[in-house]
Amino acid sequence: MSQHRHPGAPGRAGAVPTLPDLPEATVARLPEYLRALHNLADSGHETVSSEGLANAAGVNSAKLRKDLSHLGSYGTRGVGYDVALLIEQIESVLGLTQCRSVALVGVGNLGHALAGYDGFATRGFRIAALFDADPARVGEEINGLVVRHVDELSRVAAEQLISIGVIATPARAAQAVADQLVAVGVTSILNFAPCVLSVPEGVDVRKVDLAIELQILSFHEHRKASLTALPGTAGSALTALPGGLAATDTQEAIGT
Amino acid sequence: MSQHRHPGAPGRAGAVPTLPDLPEATVARLPEYLRALHNLADSGHETVSSEGLANAAGVNSAKLRKDLSHLGSYGTRGVGYDVALLIEQIESVLGLTQCRSVALVGVGNLGHALAGYDGFATRGFRIAALFDADPARVGEEINGLVVRHVDELSRVAAEQLISIGVIATPARAAQAVADQLVAVGVTSILNFAPCVLSVPEGVDVRKVDLAIELQILSFHEHRKASLTALPGTAGSALTALPGGLAATDTQEAIGT
DNA sequence: CGCGATTTGTGCACGTCTTCACAAGCGCCT
DNA sequence: AGGCGCTTGTGAAGACGTGCACAAATCGCG
Numbered sequence: 058m059s060q061h062r063h064p065g066a067p068g069r070a071g072a073v074p075t076l077p078d079l080p081e082a083t084v085a086r087l088p089e090y091l092r093a094l095h096n097l098a099d100s101g102h103e104t105v106s107s108e109g110l111a112n113a114a115g116v117n118s119a120k121l122r123k124d125l126s127h128l129g130s131y132g133t134r135g136v137g138y139d140v141a142l143l144i145e146q147i148e149s150v151l152g153l154t155q156c157r158s159v160a161l162v163g164v165g166n167l168g169h170a171l172a173g174y175d176g177f178a179t180r181g182f183r184i185a186a187l188f189d190a191d192p193a194r195v196g197e198e199i200n201g202l203v204v205r206h207v208d209e210l211s212r213v214a215a216e217q218l219i220s221i222g223v224i225a226t227p228a229r230a231a232q233a234v235a236d237q238l239v240a241v242g243v244t245s246i247l248n249f250a251p252c253v254l255s256v257p258e259g260v261d262v263r264k265v266d267l268a269i270e271l272q273i274l275s276f277h278e279h280r281k282a283s284l285t286a287l288p289g290t291a292g293s294a295l296t297a298l299p300g301g302l303a304a305t306d307t308q309e310a311i312g313t
Numbered sequence: 314m315s316q317h318r319h320p321g322a323p324g325r326a327g328a329v330p331t332l333p334d335l336p337e338a339t340v341a342r343l344p345e346y347l348r349a350l351h352n353l354a355d356s357g358h359e360t361v362s363s364e365g366l367a368n369a370a371g372v373n374s375a376k377l378r379k380d381l382s383h384l385g386s387y388g389t390r391g392v393g394y395d396v397a398l399l400i401e402q403i404e405s406v407l408g409l410t411q412c413r414s415v416a417l418v419g420v421g422n423l424g425h426a427l428a429g430y431d432g433f434a435t436r437g438f439r440i441a442a443l444f445d446a447d448p449a450r451v452g453e454e455i456n457g458l459v460v461r462h463v464d465e466l467s468r469v470a471a472e473q474l475i476s477i478g479v480i481a482t483p484a485r486a487a488q489a490v491a492d493q494l495v496a497v498g499v500t501s502i503l504n505f506a507p508c509v510l511s512v513p514e515g516v517d518v519r520k521v522d523l524a525i526e527l528q529i530l531s532f533h534e535h536r537k538a539s540l541t542a543l544p545g546t547a548g549s550a551l552t553a554l555p556g557g558l559a560a561t562d563t564q565e566a567i568g569t
Numbered sequence: 570c571g572c573g574a575t576t577t578g579t580g581c582a583c584g585t586c587t588t589c590a591c592a593a594g595c596g597c598c599t
Numbered sequence: 600a601g602g603c604g605c606t607t608g609t610g611a612a613g614a615c616g617t618g619c620a621c622a623a624a625t626c627g628c629g
Contacts, residue, residue, distance in 0.1 A: 078536075082616060088528040090424070092507055106576065115509035119618050126578055134577040135625040151528050152535025159527070170426030176507060180524045181531075221530050244537060245530040247523075251348060251432060253371035261533045263526050267427070267503075268436045270519050271415070272344040272407050274477050274501040275337075275437075277517045279408025280502060338591040362606065375588055382608055390607040454580060570629100577624075587614070594607080599615100 079150070083124040089114045091123070091147045096141050107138040148181075158185035160219045160243070162234045163226030164194055164204050167249055171225055172199045182221075186213050190230060207234065214241035221245045228252040235262075335406070339380045345370045346377070347403045354396050362393040404437075414441035416475045416499070419482035420450055423505055427481055428455045438477075442469050446486060463490065470497035477501045484508040491518075502546045502552050 079087075081275055093113035093136065107125075109116035125132065125143070128150050132138045148154055159182050161172055171177075172187055188207040189195060197204045213219075222238040224231050224246060231250035238246060239260055248254055248264045256262055321399065335343075349369035353361055362421060363381075365375035381399070384406050388394045404410055415438050417428055428443055429435075444463040453460045461469065469475075478504060479495035480487050487506035494502060495516055504510055504520045512518055 088525040153532045268432045269344040276407045
């Protein structure tokens, strides 16, 4: 995760036109709200209540209101939130008003899929360049982009501003790639390699490890299995457990 | 805190003693520790200090000690942790002593990559079956597995116990797939589709959304960029550049 | 115009997570 | 044996995140 520092605490000066350092948990949920809002806009909704948006995003309505309150009062009491306005605001806060360029390093199994994933383009990201260290892969064309050798990274980065670097290499190559990315000025990295990256301060790294997700699920499976083996209530003993049961961030079943 | 329990005599029939409900944050880190421990074991280390393991896992040493303390006292003061023993314990807690079967639904761009990802097999997971709704994809063989039609899910699930379901379909198909998985008894789902799943209580859902990760990074990029602007520039309107908003819809291109 | 229905925004209390700091325990050396 | 250095395990305190409950604000309608 990213670590940042609190700069000196300056007193609040008047209104809030700039970014009032959002809580990290809120930032992590804003993209989910944004996706839900786009869905609502597509289906013709012009306004939405906190309850409605919270349901669509899979969170508690109080949490949603608090999250949104952090970026200002863009709702209307008694009515709800204007969908278009809220989209605009969240995109502004997330810095999505500009299309950001992504450099993808490692065009193996996973990288190949990422290069072809249209979920990036549809949400304001453009894959600007593909790299790989394997000469056999250099020159291959994926989705209209030619794979270049990773050593060309600095040259390519000089041509176009790279906003985010994505690492989809094997673990043993990830740190070297990260170093190269940092060297060309990339300060945000999304790491799919199963390893810890060491980066200088000011560089944000987010990690996605598919196996870890499975292992976390495995734990819950294991726990549930050992609970059913316990005495007494067979069947769905789960529903009888106290509220603290699944403390994961999994969404609850949305009541109808 | 509560009593740490002993692993129990191996001769005794009966499962590992009941799991002392671990904090969820701890559970999420255990797989990372496990990976670091395997690396250490491979490089010949027999013991490791909390400081060393914490570095390898990218966390604070105090946090690591507290995490490990939740599963018992498996360290030796003045020495550190026995690597092999700790691996054994964490794998036991995570329920990784048995190989878990995974059903993967959606063999599109991402699903194809997941089916070929060896990071699953190397960490105790076996992809037991592949499914897709597109008849054109049914019958295709990936990594030695034949893609079956999703309607066969219940029949296949009857043959072999499915521990975890992975959804890699377009968003519009995800809920139906989730319902089918739940219907055949799956209680753990890993969802790659960008949507909220509604599942009954007792079913765990973890979500991985690649675009969301990028958007979170985008926020930090945006914040860093606005910090580099001198603090003297107060009140620079963020929305001053609405020329060509690239805010396309979240409508996913459906491939199946 | 005023009133009631509705919904936002938020103060407050509570629970969870993180970090510090240190006592307790272990091994080694003299 | 005894002391010394090192490391774990753990209270305690603080930071952070969550959810309740309600006042404030707005709209629609008679």
